[in-house]
Each structure stands twice: as structure tokens, then as C-alpha cells.
Amino acid sequence: MRRIITVAGSLALLVGYVHSALINPIDYNAAPPNLSTVFNNSIFYTWRPKAHVLPPFGAIGDPCMHYTDPATGLFHVGYLYSGDGGNSGAAGATTDDMVTYHDVSTDPMFIRAGGINDPVAVFDGSVIPAGINGTPTLLYTSVSYLPIQWTIDYTKGSETQSLAIARDGGANFTKLTEGPVIPGPPFPVTNVTGFRDPYVFQDPKFDAALDSTNGSWYVIISGGLHGSGPSMFLFRQYSPVFRDWEYLGQWWHEPANSTWGDGTWAGRWGFNFEVGNVFSLDDEGYNTDGDIFTTNGAEWSEIPIIPQVSQFREMLWSSGNLTKAENGSVTYEPSMAGKLDWGVYAYAAAGKILPASSAASNKSGAPDRFISYIWLTGTNFGTSDFPVDQQGWSSSLLTARELSRGTIENVVDNELVNETASWRVIGRDTSSDTVTLSTLKQVIAREARTAFISNATRTFTEPDRTLSTNTNSTSTNTAFSQSPISKFFMMTASLTFPSSARTDGSLKAGFKILSSAHESTLLYYQFSNESLIIDRSNSSAVAAITPGILTNNEAGRLRLFDIRDSNGTGNGTAVETLELTVVVDHSIVELYANERFVLSTWVWSWFETSTELAFFHEGETEVVVGNVTVWEGLVDAWPGRS
Ligand SMILES: *[C@@H]1O[C@H](CO)[C@@H](O)[C@H](O)[C@H]1NC(C)=O
Ligand SMILES: *[C@@H]1O[C@H](CO)[C@@H](O)[C@H](O)[C@H]1NC(C)=O
Ligand SMILES: *[C@@H]1O[C@H](CO)[C@@H](O)[C@H](O)[C@H]1NC(C)=O
Ligand SMILES: *[C@@H]1O[C@H](CO)[C@@H](O)[C@H](O)[C@H]1NC(C)=O
Ligand SMILES: *[C@@H]1O[C@H](CO)[C@@H](O)[C@H](O)[C@H]1NC(C)=O
Ligand SMILES: *[C@@H]1O[C@H](CO)[C@@H](O)[C@H](O)[C@H]1NC(C)=O
Ligand SMILES: *[C@@H]1O[C@H](CO)[C@@H](O)[C@H](O)[C@H]1NC(C)=O
Ligand SMILES: *[C@@H]1O[C@H](CO)[C@@H](O)[C@H](O)[C@H]1NC(C)=O
Numbered sequence: 001m002r003r004i005i006t007v008a009g010s011l012a013l014l015v016g017y018v019h020s021a022l023i024n025p026i027d028y029n030a031a032p033p034n035l036s037t038v039f040n041n042s043i044f045y046t047w048r049p050k051a052h053v054l055p056p057f058g059a060i061g062d063p064c065m066h067y068t069d070p071a072t073g074l075f076h077v078g079y080l081y082s083g084d085g086g087n088s089g090a091a092g093a094t095t096d097d098m099v100t101y102h103d104v105s106t107d108p109m110f111i112r113a114g115g116i117n118d119p120v121a122v123f124d125g126s127v128i129p130a131g132i133n134g135t136p137t138l139l140y141t142s143v144s145y146l147p148i149q150w151t152i153d154y155t156k157g158s159e160t161q162s163l164a165i166a167r168d169g170g171a172n173f174t175k176l177t178e179g180p181v182i183p184g185p186p187f188p189v190t191n192v193t194g195f196r197d198p199y200v201f202q203d204p205k206f207d208a209a210l211d212s213t214n215g216s217w218y219v220i221i222s223g224g225l226h227g228s229g230p231s232m233f234l235f236r237q238y239s240p241v242f243r244d245w246e247y248l249g250q251w252w253h254e255p256a257n258s259t260w261g262d263g264t265w266a267g268r269w270g271f272n273f274e275v276g277n278v279f280s281l282d283d284e285g286y287n288t289d290g291d292i293f294t295t296n297g298a299e300w301s302e303i304p305i306i307p308q309v310s311q312f313r314e315m316l317w318s319s320g321n322l323t324k325a326e327n328g329s330v331t332y333e334p335s336m337a338g339k340l341d342w343g344v345y346a347y348a349a350a351g352k353i354l355p356a357s358s359a360a361s362n363k364s365g366a367p368d369r370f371i372s373y374i375w376l377t378g379t380n381f382g383t384s385d386f387p388v389d390q391q392g393w394s395s396s397l398l399t400a401r402e403l404s405r406g407t408i409e410n411v412v413d414n415e416l417v418n419e420t421a422s423w424r425v426i427g428r429d430t431s432s433d434t435v436t437l438s439t440l441k442q443v444i445a446r447e448a449r450t451a452f453i454s455n456a457t458r459t460f461t462e463p464d465r466t467l468s469t470n471t472n473s474t475s476t477n478t479a480f481s482q483s484p485i486s487k488f489f490m491m492t493a494s495l496t497f498p499s500s501a502r503t504d505g506s507l508k509a510g511f512k513i514l515s516s517a518h519e520s521t522l523l524y525y526q527f528s529n530e531s532l533i534i535d536r537s538n539s540s541a542v543a544a545i546t547p548g549i550l551t552n553n554e555a556g557r558l559r560l561f562d563i564r565d566s567n568g569t570g571n572g573t574a575v576e577t578l579e580l581t582v583v584v585d586h587s588i589v590e591l592y593a594n595e596r597f598v599l600s601t602w603v604w605s606w607f608e609t610s611t612e613l614a615f616f617h618e619g620e621t622e623v624v625v626g627n628v629t630v631w632e633g634l635v636d637a638w639p640g641r642s
């Protein structure tokens with residue numbers, strides 16, 4: 001998704017608002033007005049997150065162009081941005097701790113559209129940290145014609161790939177005065193559905209498979225072929241100054257609109273790939289000796305041609321192997337695939353290696369990591385009527401995640417494990433009748449999680465509790481003994497289910513959050529379709545009168561396996577415990593489960609009192625909820641912004 005909606009926001013308007021708001025404050029204890037009719041910027045602070053990456057004002061688009069500057073060790077987080085005066089391009093911030101961020105400059109935009117190669121737009125790109133003359137060097141999609149959509153004919157020359165070099169510590173990227181270094185899709189694969197989002201990388205497995213010089217740079221460009229399906233196009237560095245790139249074929253191609261397995265665990269491959277990343281992970285993090293993983297967006301629709309609109313976008317990951325064909329080309333075949341985030345508004349993930357030598361890792365002692373940022377669109381990709389001008393900003397990035405190879409041990413070898421799914425069997429022990437599974441592990445960046453805990457202004461635990469028919473959704477004794485007094489907190493909990501839960505079709509167990517007499521959001525697991533659900537139907541009193549406050553349920557699939565008794569004394573099994581972590585940052589809700597599932601969305605609660613927490617349970621089966629801890633306060637990720 002490359003559209004960024006221009007927002008009226010400007011610093012001058014914001015200053016004006018703060019003044020008028022003092023005179024006429026918004027009343028969060030009374031029913032909301034129609035927010036589409038209030039002054040521009042007047043609800044700037046109503047839902048503003050504080051611990052997330054987003055620009056000072058205006059709309060954020062795809063994350064991209066991240067890198068660690070070898071000269072400073074600072075990690076640069078980039079994102080597409082449309083700022084003041086309708087300028088568009090990319091902006092960024094630096095971090096030395098993965099907790100707090102500093103805009104690269106007062107105007108954080110470091111590259112603007114409007115040059116000879118990119119008269120119309122700057123789309124996603126990626127950075128070679130020590131590129132030309134050892135300086136961070138950006139390879140990005142330079143755009144000359146719009147519209148571009150997989151649903152319409154492709155305009156030749158619309159997406160090319162060009163270079164720019166960092167100046168002023170990354171506050172400015174200066175475009176090279178030369179034409180695009182990759183001028184378009186190579187003949188004969190020119191009838192593409194897209195050709196953008198270059199991702200640069202080095203990988204010894206590619207060097208070996210392609211007989212390349214060790215340490216060669218490669219780039220994959222995402223897109224697809226009309227009538228054939230989504231693809232990633234592979235190129236190899238040819239000249240030392242990155243001026244020429246040699247085309248090595250379609251590294252990955254899937255049939256149009258096909259799925260991984262039956263589609264249950266990884267949606268559809270769709271018609272067009274976007275934002276493809278490829279990297280290697282081991283159990284600790286980034287390691288070129290590890291397994292190959294990818295992340296990519298996939299676009300598809302129910303009906304073939306809706307000009308300029310993609311109905312659905314999947315944010316996927318996969319892992320697999322390279323295969324060398326007889327003609328010397330290399331292709332990729334997944335052995336497992338899943339969703340990086342199940343939220344329908346979470347898309348366009350951009351990851352980057354965060355080396356152990358970076359400033360943040362130096363402090364935390366982390367090894368080489370692969371960090372991914374995901375976009376959360378607040379306007380359903382520009383299609384909803386959300387009151388963007390009234391808010392003065394739009395969309396956000398989600399909390400940075402660390403990706404690594406996950407392992408699930410002692411899994412009973414039964415019908416739950418043998419699917420084409422988001423895990424694969426990597427070991428089988430016939431004596432204990434168990435298997436070991438491999439999957440993608442996803443956790444909140446360790447420094448951020450630690451800071452949410454250590455910087456909490458209030459921490460409280462809730463006694464363990466057994467949820468039963470006596471504590472179902474209609475009873476009154478479900479409230480927590482303490483609740484947050486704000487809408488900024490992290491909560492953890494362990495839910496333990498008996499085996500009978502698997503056949504209890506009416507069982508739902510979880511929590512009510514951001515709750516008051518007027519509003520509440522349910523967050524629960526149900527075995528009937530192995531799903532975690534965020535029910536937003538009663539989340540916002542604003543939704544009834546203001547257009548664009550979407551209330552659809554968000555859902556994602558998580559399988560809880562049967563685990564062999566860890567004490568190893570018998571043949572007993574137990575349902576894997578559901579380990580939840582919930583981050584609530586004002587309007588952003590991120591639900592993490594078992595280090596392998598994430599579902600992120602918006603919850604636009606209105607009332608100041610909508611901060612209560614409660615247990616939620618329906619059905620006959622008893623569920624034990626333990627280890628409930630709430631850390632209230634989160635962090636201020638932007639100490640340099642006033
Ligand atoms: C509010 O923002 C919109 C969109 O930029 C603009 O057209 C409109 O003039 C602004 N209204 C005021 C009162 O400034
Ligand atoms: C970067 O610097 C160049 C040269 O001074 C200037 O032309 C360009 O506008 C600057 N770019 C940004 C985004 O400020
Ligand atoms: C590209 O493919 C589309 C859809 O199959 C077709 O309509 C169009 O004619 C093709 N364009 C070219 C230049 O081959
Ligand atoms: C893609 O496949 C889905 C599932 O079969 C189907 O509903 C949809 O219509 C297909 N899309 C197109 C454009 O054929
Ligand atoms: C790659 O292939 C080897 C040999 O078939 C297999 O053992 C390994 O599990 C595969 N790795 C991945 C990530 O699929
Ligand atoms: C799963 O697959 C393995 C290997 O093919 C097989 O040995 C095992 O019996 C299967 N388990 C079930 C429950 O189908
Ligand atoms: C929920 O609790 C209410 C009141 O305690 C009770 O009447 C109702 O039967 C319970 N429903 C379920 C599904 O357990
Ligand atoms: C709220 O205001 C918007 C913009 O004027 C309008 O389109 C919408 O119908 C209004 N909603 C209601 C319930 O009046």
C-alpha cells in the first residue's frame with residue numbers, strides 16, 4: 001500500500017488548537033459530538049499513542065528505509081510521509097535504545113518526491129548501511145506515473161529503482177544525478193502487476209547457490225505478472241558503486257490467487273506481492289547460518305477488476321529453502337507460512353538487521369537481531385471516512401518486534417500437528433510419541449518490553465481465578481479488583497484450559513478491556529474455530545454518529561497443541577497454556593500470544609472512565625486464569641517533542 005492521505009495538520013494549527021482547547025475543552029464524560037464536524041486538529045490528543053513510532057503530525061505510510069548508521073550505531077526508522085504543504089516522501093527518526101526516538105530533523109522528511117527520476121512519488125526502499133564511499137545508500141522505488149494497481153494495466157516506466165546517499169547524519173538523502181539503476185522489469189517479464197519495494201541483503205546461502213563472490217549484495221523487488229501471479233524478482237550487485245544490477249530471475253513465484261495449504265493459516269498469496277523481505281534466523285535472532293525466512297504483503301480481491309482498489313491485503317511470513325535449477329537459477333519454496341499480524345489494518349512490514357554492535361544492542365547486550373515494524377492504517381487504507389483532518393494525524397507503526405526461529409517442544413504427535421500450516425515438524429520422538437515443531441517466534445523488542453515494566457507508574461497483579469458459569473459475561477463479579485486509571489498499559493495473563501475445552505463449542509475466555517458503562521472491548525480465545533478475537537462492536541461511543549470509526553471484529557487463528565506432561569512421569573497430556581500479552585497505547589491495541597501470534601487493531605474508546613478491566617467467560621468449561629499483571633504507564637517514546 002503506498003497511498004498516504006494528506007492531512008491538514010501543521011504545527012501552527014496545533015498551537016492554535018492547544019489555545020482554543022484550553023478555552024473549550026472536549027468533555028470525555030459526556031456523549032461525543034459528531035467528530036466529523038469539529039475543527040481541524042481539535043481531537044489531536046483524543047487517541048494519540050505515546051509509546052509508538054509515528055510522525056509529529058500528518059499521515060504515516062509504509063515503514064521502510066531502516067538502517068543502523070555504522071558511524072554512530074544509531075538505528076534509523078524510516079516511513080513514507082506526507083507532511084506540511086502536501087510534500088511527500090520519506091521521513092525518519094533515530095533510536096539508541098529501541099524505546100525512545102528522535103526525529104532526524106525538525107522536519108523529519110529526508111527525501112522528497114519531485115526529482116527527475118521520481119516526479120510523482122517516492123515509494124518504499126531499503127538502505128545499504130555502508131554503501132557508496134562507506135555512506136548509507138538508499139535504493140528506493142522512484143515513481144513517474146500513477147495510478148499503479150495490480151487490478152489495472154501496468155504503465156511502462158511507472159516504477160523504477162534509484163539511488164540516494166545519506167548526508168547530515170541521515171537528515172537528508174541526496175539523490176544521485178543519474179537515471180534509475182534498475183529502470184524497470186526486465187524483458188520478457190514486463191507485463192507486471194507491480195515492481196517496487198527493493199529490499200537489499202547479503203546472504204552466504206545465496207552466494208553459494210548462485211556462485212557469487214562472497215559478500216555480494218542482492219535485491220529482491222516485489223510484484224507479480226498479469227495472468228500468472230505474484231513474484232519476487234532477484235538481482236545481484238554488478239558494479240561496486242551499485243550502479244548496475246544483474247537480473248537473476250523470479251526468485252519466488254506463486255500461482256495467482258493461490259493459498260498456502262487450504263488458506264487457514266496464511267491467507268492467500270493473492271495477485272501481487274509487496275514489501276518482500278528475506279533474511280535468515282536462528283533461535284536467538286538474525287544469523288546467516290539459520291533458516292531462510294521472508295515477510296511480504298499479498299494483495300487480492302474477490303472480483304477480478306475493481307480499478308485501483310485491492311479489497312484484501314495479507315501480511316505474511318514464510319520459511320523455506322532455496323532450490324538450484326539446472327539452468328543455474330535459484331528459486332524459493334516455503335515449508336511453512338503464516339500471518340505476521342492478523343489485524344486487517346496491519347500491513348507493509350519492513351524489517352532490518354539490528355547488529356549486536358548497534359547502540360541499542362550494545363546497551364542491552366542483545367545479539368544480532370532482525371527487527372520488524374508494521375504499519376497500522378487508521379483509515380482502512382484510505383477508504384474509510386475517519387475524521388483525519390479533525391485529528392491532524394493518521395495511522396501509526398506498531399511496536400517493534402524481534403523475529404527469531406521458534407521451537408515448540410514435547411508436542412503430542414496427534415492430528416493437530418500434521419497440517420500444511422504456520423509450523424512444521426522438525427523432530428519426532430516415537431518413544432514418547434511427541435514431535436518438535438518449528439515456527440516464527442515474534443516478541444516485543446526486548447528493550448521496549450523491559451521499559452514498559454521498569455517505567456510503569458503503577459503495577460498490580462490480580463489473584464488467580466477460575467472462570468466458570470458463575471463468572472460468565474452476564475454476571476457482575478468479573479471485574480478486576482484494580483483497574484488502570486489511564487489507557488496506557490501492558491498486561492500479561494496465562495489461561496489454562498482442560499482437554500474438554502476442545503469440544504465445548506460455546507466456550508469463550510478472556511478479558512474485557514477499555515471498559516465502562518458506555519463502552520467495552522472483548523478480547524478472548526475460542527476453541528470452536530481456534531481463534532483469538534477482538535470484539536469491537538461496543539468499543540466506541542463515537543461510532544454511532546461519526547463515520548469511519550470501524551467496529552468490525554478482528555480475529556486470528558492460533559492452535560494450542562497438546563503438550564506431553566513436562567514431568568515426564570506418565571502418558572498424560574495437557575492443552576498448551578495460552579500466554580497473552582496485551583499492549584494498550586490509548587487507541588492502539590496489540591494482542592500477542594505464545595510468542596507466535598499477533599493481532600493488532602484500533603480501539604477508539606471515548607469516555608474517560610473506559611479504563612476498567614474484567615474477566616470474560618462464556619460456556620460450560622472452567623478456565624484457570626493466572627499470572628495476571630498490569631504495568632500502567634508505558635513510556636514516552638518522543639522525549640524530544642514538546
Ligand atoms: C481542514 O482541513 C481540510 C483538509 O486539508 C481543509 O480543506 C479545510 O480548509 C480545513 N478547514 C479549516 C477551517 O482550516
Ligand atoms: C537535501 O539537500 C539537498 C542539497 O542541499 C536539497 O536540494 C534537498 O532539498 C534536501 N532534501 C531534503 C529532503 O531536505
Ligand atoms: C498485460 O496483461 C493484461 C492482463 O492479462 C492484458 O490485458 C494486457 O494486454 C497485457 N499488456 C501487454 C502490454 O501485454
Ligand atoms: C480468489 O479466490 C477466492 C477464494 O476462492 C475467490 O473468492 C475470489 O473470487 C478469487 N479472486 C479472483 C479475482 O478470482
Ligand atoms: C531445507 O531442506 C532441508 C533438506 O530437505 C530440510 O531438512 C530443512 O528442514 C529445510 N529447511 C527449511 C527452512 O525448510
Ligand atoms: C503425522 O505424520 C507422520 C509422518 O507422516 C505420521 O507418522 C503420523 O502418524 C501422522 N499423525 C497423524 C495423527 O496423522
Ligand atoms: C451466565 O450467568 C447468568 C447469571 O449468573 C446465568 O443466568 C446464565 O445461565 C449463564 N450463562 C451461561 C452461558 O453460562
Ligand atoms: C456526521 O458528520 C458527517 C460530516 O458532516 C456526516 O457525513 C454524517 O452523516 C454525520 N453523522 C450523523 C449521524 O449525523
Ligand SMILES: *[C@@H]1O[C@H](CO)[C@@H](O)[C@H](O)[C@H]1NC(C)=O
Nearest residue numbers: 565566567568569572573574
Ligand atoms: C505430571 O503433570 C501432570 C499435568 O501437568 C500432573 O497432573 C501430574 O500430577 C504430574 N505428576 C507428578 C508425579 O508430578
Ligand SMILES: *[C@@H]1O[C@H](CO)[C@@H](O)[C@H](O)[C@H]1NC(C)=O
Nearest residue numbers: 431432433568569570571572
Ligand atoms: C505409556 O503408554 C504406553 C503405551 O500405551 C505404555 O506401554 C506405558 O506403560 C505407559 N507409561 C506409563 C508410565 O503409564
Ligand SMILES: *[C@@H]1O[C@H](CO)[C@@H](O)[C@H](O)[C@H]1NC(C)=O
Nearest residue numbers: 464494495496624625626627
Ligand atoms: C504462572 O507462570 C508460571 C511461570 O511461567 C507458571 O509456572 C504457572 O503455571 C503460571 N500460573 C498459572 C495459574 O497459569
Ligand SMILES: *[C@@H]1O[C@H](CO)[C@@H](O)[C@H](O)[C@H]1NC(C)=O
Nearest residue numbers: 099100451455634635636637
Ligand atoms: C521513565 O521514567 C522516568 C521517571 O519517571 C522518566 O523520567 C523517564 O522519562 C521515563 N522514560 C520514558 C522513556 O518514558
